[in-house]
Each structure stands twice: as structure tokens, then as C-alpha cells.
Amino acid sequence: MSAKQSAHRGFRRLQSLTGILLLLSSGVGTYLLATDASLWLLAFSHAVGLMIIVAFDLVLGLYSLASSKSAYLPSIAAAFLGFVLQLGDVFTAPQYNMTIAYFAHYLFGLWAFDLLLGLQFAVVIVGFIARPHAQYLARRRTKRGKEFDYSRRGLLRAMGGFAGLIGIGVLLGSLKLTGPAQQSNQSSATTTTVAGAGSVANVNSLQVGTPVLFEYPAGYPSALVKNQDGSLAAVSMLCTHVCCQCSYDAASKVYYCPCHGSVFDLAGRVVRGPATTDLPTIQLRVDGSGNVFPTGVSNPGPCQV
């Protein structure tokens, strides 16, 4: 077998492997998008970024399986970018009221996320292994010029193009994130009450079992409810699983998290997981006129309340 045949054969085999890895990566990314509602409700821009990565992986996987040499550099570029961006997600935790350590613990605890990272890393490694073949073939000239582009500039160009497209997608997704997504889960069964200055409600205008929403501290959604016996309970509405905003389910009289389905009673106790920690409790002071003031948080959860 000539050196040319050997290079073609080795390159084709590695490209087929790259194609399979990319298609698997696309499938795992799709699984994550389909099963993790927190991507859509909490981190919409991440969902958009992942959708673009899934699309790249699908197209490049098919091209690689078809042994298109032009897919070689873009595949490495897309996999490398996907790997770096997925890892970088961990550092966006403060944007979602979480510590980086807590978010990393959640993300790396997802088998699909780990597999996605592994597949993208494997594509980069296979691309590196195919390098000698690629270099050989790129040096050869056919009647129409070089067999294919294999250059650092080509790699950087592909990476820049993908980064630009993902950046635009994430930017558009961010616009939605700061829009109604974070506020849309509030139930219409909640009420507002007439209260004194600085207070969140007045005891006399609260309806038993119907929460009033307020922010405490500023920017953190919380709910106050009057119990049957007249006592008050106020809790943070940020789910202690991954900090999605809970909503009030008037039919069951519980707080429900739309991201992964955790349920809490009106005192904030976990009724159903995956959350394992009760909602943070807001301490209250009631003045002589019945005005209710939040004064502190007694059991801060992972959402930095």
C-alpha cells in the first residue's frame, strides 16, 4: 500500500470515528435540552448555546461520516469550543444566585453533561491523532490545487466563525433571560395587600392560605402566607435544588418548582424532591397596626439568600 493510500485510509477511519462521536454528542445534547427544564426556565441563553452546539455536531458528524475532508478542521474547532463553553457554564453560577461550587456540583452530577464533555474532548483527541495523515494529505496537490485546507489559520477561522454564531445565539437568549422568563411562574392565585410603608403586607388584609409575593432581600422572590390558626409563614421562592423560581399551586396549596418538579409546603418544607433542603425561612416582625416586615433569613439555602 502506498503512503498516499495509507494516509487516505487512516484519515478516513479517524473521520468516521469523529463522525460517530459528534453524532453521539448531538444526541446527548438533545437529551439534555429535552429533559432539563432548568436550561429553558433558568438559563435560556445556555439552552440557545447548547442548541447551536447540537446543530453543529449533527451537521459536522454527518459530513465526517461522509468522509468530507473539509469537515476535519471545523469538527475539531466545534468540539473544542463546545468543551470550553460547557466548562465555562460553571462560572456563570452567580448570575443564577448560586455559588460556583454548588453549580459545579449540580452540573457534574448530571451524567449527560459529563458524557457531552467527554465526547467533545474525544473528538479533539481523535483530531489530534489524525494530524499526521491530515498534514500529509494537505501537502499533496491535485489538479484542482491542495487536497484540503489544513492550517492554523483555517482552524482559527472555523473557531472564530462558530464562536461568533454561538455568541449571537447566547446574546439573543440573554435578552429573553432578563425579560419575562424569571417572573412568569407566579401564580395568579397570589394576592397583593394594602400595607404600611416599608412593610410587605398587613395581617388584616391577608387571606388565609393565599400567599402574597414580595422581594426579600431586594431581587429575591419570597412569599408570605397566613395560616388557618392566624400565624404567618414566609419563605424564599427560589428552589433549593438549582434556584429556579417556584410558583404557588392553588389547587394543592403548595409551592411547585417547574424546573425539575420539587414541591414544598407553605412552610417551605420539602414534600417532593429532587430538592432535599427546605426553602429558606424569612423572619418577620409585625407592628401594632398589623404591618408585616421581613427582618432576616433563618436558614439560607444554596441560592445565596
Ligand code: FES
Ligand atoms: S430547580 Fe430543580 S427542582 Fe427546583
